[in-house]
Amino acid sequence: MELQHWRHLQHPLVFNEDERSGRLCYGCVEPVFGPSYSCIESNCDGYYYHHKSCAELSLGLHHPSHPNHPLILFDIYTYLDNEEEYGRFSKCNVCGEKSNEYSYCCYRCNFNIHIRCSSLSLTIQTEVHDHQLTRSIWKLMKFACDFCGKEGNLHYFCVQCNFAIHSRCAACPRRLKVFRHNHPLHLTPSLEVHQSDSPICLLCVRKVDTHWLYYCSRCNFAAHLYCAMLPSNREYINLQELKEEQFTGSKSEDPELHQSLDSEICKVNKTVVGADGIEIATEIKHFSHEHDLKLIDEIPNNTKCNGCVQSILSPFYSCTPCSFFLHKSCSKLPKIKQHPIHHHPLTLSYQQAPFYCGACGQRCNGLKYNCQICNRNYNVQCILLSNTLTLACHEHHLYLSMTSYLQNCSSCNLENYFVFRCSTCEFSLDLKCATLPEITWYNQHEHPLNLRYTPEDDSGEYYCDICEEERDPKEWFYNCEDCNFPAHCDCILGEEPNVK
Structure with a gap:
C-alpha cells in the first residue's frame, strides 16, 4: 500500500504494518512504532517517516477554537518563509507552546494549532487524577496547573474537585x-x-x-x-512486562558491549613479555589499515593519530611506509558502544573521508562510531566521554545535559543541544570544548603546548603569537610555558582539528 504525501511529493510513501526503528515521525515528532508510512528510496532512506495516523491527517479542518475560517495543515518549514524564522518552532495559539510538529493554520489570522491540540478529546481519564477530566472550552486564558505549578493556556479540569491541569501534564504516566x-x-x-x-x-x-x-x-x-x-x-x-530485577543492570554492562578486544577490530600477531610478566602486543593487524602495525615508543614530531586525530602520545602503533599511526588505546576501542546521546548501539568503523559528528557538529575523519539503523556518525572522542566529567577548567563536576532547546557553551559561547552542565552554577561546555586536548603540538614550535583557561598574567593586554591578533582573556588558549608562547585555540589546532 502506498500514499502520495504532500510533504514528500518526489516518491510515494510505503506502508509498513509494524515499524520498529523508533525513528521520529515527521508529523508529531514522536518515535514511530507500529503501523507507519515511509519513503524507501535509497536516497531518502531514514527520512519522511510518519505514523499511519499522522500520514493520513486531513489537509483541511474546521475547529471550534477558530470557528470563523477553515484551517490548513502545514509544517514549519513550508509555512515560515522568513529566513530568520526558518527552522524554528511554531507557537500554538491554543496551548501556548512551541513545537516543530505539523499544525493547522489560518493564513488570514495567523492562527496556529498543533495537531495534538486539534485532536484532544472533550473528556479524558488520566493516571495523575482519580476522576474524569473535562477539557476547557478553548478559552485562551492563563491558569496555574495544579500538577506542575506552571502557568499555561490549554487545560483540563475536574468538575468534582476543582482540579486543573495542562493537557501535556495530563499525559504523564505514573x-x-x-x-x-x-x-x-x-x-x-x-x-x-x-x-x-x-x-x-x-x-x-x-x-x-x-x-x-x-x-x-x-x-x-x-x-x-x-x-x-x-x-x-x-x-x-512495556514496563508491565518487565520485573524490577531486570533494571538492576545497565545496558553498558551487556557482555556484547564495551568489549576490551575484538578479533574483527584488532588481531594480535606478535607479543613479548614485559618486566612485570604481562604480555605486550608488539605487532597487530587493525581493521583501519591494510598493513600490520608495530609498537613504537619514539614519537615523531607533530604527528597525529589516524584513529582519534589527536597528537600522538607513547605508546602507539605505526606503519612506517604509509605514515599511519594509531594510539595503543585507539587499537583497543570496543566494537559496540552504547551511549546516552543515541538510542541504538553504535558500531566502530573507519572513514578516511570527512564526516560530520552528530554530537559536536564538527567535521571529522578516522575512527568513528556509527548507528547502522539511523546511519548517524559520531566522533570517537565524543562517544568515549562519560556522563560525568571532572575537568581542570571548572571546580565542580559537569553532567551531560540533553535538551530540546539550545544551550550556550561558557567557553566558546556557541549553542548546542548536548552540553556538559554544572549543577551548582550556570557553567556549561559543549562537546567541542569538552574534547579539546590538554596537550598538543604546533608544527612551527618545538615544545608541546598546554591548554589554559585563565589569563597568564594581569597585564590586561593579551595577543596571539601566531596571528598577532588580540586575545579575549575570557577565552581559552594554548601556551608554551617554556617560551611564553600563547596562541588562540583555532590558530594552534586549525579550522578542522579533527580531520587529518
Whole structure:
C-alpha cells in the first residue's frame, strides 16, 4: 500500500504494518512504532517517516477554537518563509507552546494549532487524577496547573474537585523509563524528595521547581516531567512486562558491549613479555589499515593519530611506509558502544573521508562510531566521554545535559543541544570544548603546548603569537610555558582539528 504525501511529493510513501526503528515521525515528532508510512528510496532512506495516523491527517479542518475560517495543515518549514524564522518552532495559539510538529493554520489570522491540540478529546481519564477530566472550552486564558505549578493556556479540569491541569501534564504516566537511568522513574511529589536543596534534574542538569517530578528513590535520580517525556530521553518499553530485577543492570554492562578486544577490530600477531610478566602486543593487524602495525615508543614530531586525530602520545602503533599511526588505546576501542546521546548501539568503523559528528557538529575523519539503523556518525572522542566529567577548567563536576532547546557553551559561547552542565552554577561546555586536548603540538614550535583557561598574567593586554591578533582573556588558549608562547585555540589546532 502506498500514499502520495504532500510533504514528500518526489516518491510515494510505503506502508509498513509494524515499524520498529523508533525513528521520529515527521508529523508529531514522536518515535514511530507500529503501523507507519515511509519513503524507501535509497536516497531518502531514514527520512519522511510518519505514523499511519499522522500520514493520513486531513489537509483541511474546521475547529471550534477558530470557528470563523477553515484551517490548513502545514509544517514549519513550508509555512515560515522568513529566513530568520526558518527552522524554528511554531507557537500554538491554543496551548501556548512551541513545537516543530505539523499544525493547522489560518493564513488570514495567523492562527496556529498543533495537531495534538486539534485532536484532544472533550473528556479524558488520566493516571495523575482519580476522576474524569473535562477539557476547557478553548478559552485562551492563563491558569496555574495544579500538577506542575506552571502557568499555561490549554487545560483540563475536574468538575468534582476543582482540579486543573495542562493537557501535556495530563499525559504523564505514573511510571516510565529513560535511557539515562537503569530503573523505572515514578511520579513523586517534590516535597517527598528528601534532598538538602532543590532536586536537580539529571537529564537537563537544572533545578526541579515543579510540584511533581519523576524520581527513583533507590538511586536518588530526579527528572523534570517534560524532560523525562522527551522522545530523545524516554525509552519506549512495556514496563508491565518487565520485573524490577531486570533494571538492576545497565545496558553498558551487556557482555556484547564495551568489549576490551575484538578479533574483527584488532588481531594480535606478535607479543613479548614485559618486566612485570604481562604480555605486550608488539605487532597487530587493525581493521583501519591494510598493513600490520608495530609498537613504537619514539614519537615523531607533530604527528597525529589516524584513529582519534589527536597528537600522538607513547605508546602507539605505526606503519612506517604509509605514515599511519594509531594510539595503543585507539587499537583497543570496543566494537559496540552504547551511549546516552543515541538510542541504538553504535558500531566502530573507519572513514578516511570527512564526516560530520552528530554530537559536536564538527567535521571529522578516522575512527568513528556509527548507528547502522539511523546511519548517524559520531566522533570517537565524543562517544568515549562519560556522563560525568571532572575537568581542570571548572571546580565542580559537569553532567551531560540533553535538551530540546539550545544551550550556550561558557567557553566558546556557541549553542548546542548536548552540553556538559554544572549543577551548582550556570557553567556549561559543549562537546567541542569538552574534547579539546590538554596537550598538543604546533608544527612551527618545538615544545608541546598546554591548554589554559585563565589569563597568564594581569597585564590586561593579551595577543596571539601566531596571528598577532588580540586575545579575549575570557577565552581559552594554548601556551608554551617554556617560551611564553600563547596562541588562540583555532590558530594552534586549525579550522578542522579533527580531520587529518
